[in-house]
Amino acid sequence: MTSISNVERFKQKIQDGQIVVGTSVQVTDPFVSELAAEADNDFTWIEMEHAYITIEHALGHVMAVRGSRTAPLIRVPYNDPNVIKPYADLAPAGIIVPMIKSAEDARQAVQACRYPPHGIRGFGPVRNMFGKQSMAEYLEVAQDELMVIAHIETIEAVREIDEILATPGLDGISLGRNDLSGSLNKLGQHSDPEVLEAIDTVLTKARQTDLSVGASIGYEPELVKDWWKRGVQWFALGDDLAHMFDGFSKVVQETREIGRG
16 A cells, blocks of 8 residues: 555665655745655655744645655654654654664664554554554554654764664664764864765765665765765755755846846
């Protein structure tokens, strides 16, 4: 049975060796997510850690891509079962958990997203039950319909990457190079040898597993080409605000150039 979140399509594209592209969503209006889906993004990264949106807005963003080919992922504010639970009940394709620093952090994230006996998630699904005829039918597929993704963004996580990658029930990792560089006291110094070594360690280790590997970065085509070759399979490239600003700026600058001519 196909889920309402397109999680199967996300997983299948990775399995088929295709690059998977998405964008971060930060504004409150779900029209942005509908537009991202219309543009054929494979997924949206609904940003709850840094953006100005509430869980009600997050629900709107999840609902906005239903019926499209786009899988909604939610990055929750932080790694706490009571925080994660209501976001999991919105029926996204995946939960991205920030600031995973250890295997214990990863285990807690997985536990928060899984029902007993595999975890501690409380049972109260609504949207998750859509298309299911019974509780038993839903529970048969519940684990497959919600990916758990650990966001690797600290040097502490890099030092424990083997243990994190071995966490039972973890579906994938995503790489956050800004906070990773910041944890080395080199925020934004993406070309620094120590930062590059940390990134290389994560990508090399992750490539040796069956976990999906993603990254959230601005749109840098050469970096995407490089990381794709090094095993990154899915990319959240830029965000709604940046895409709008870039579009506005392009029109303004090109029109002013006409005036100068």
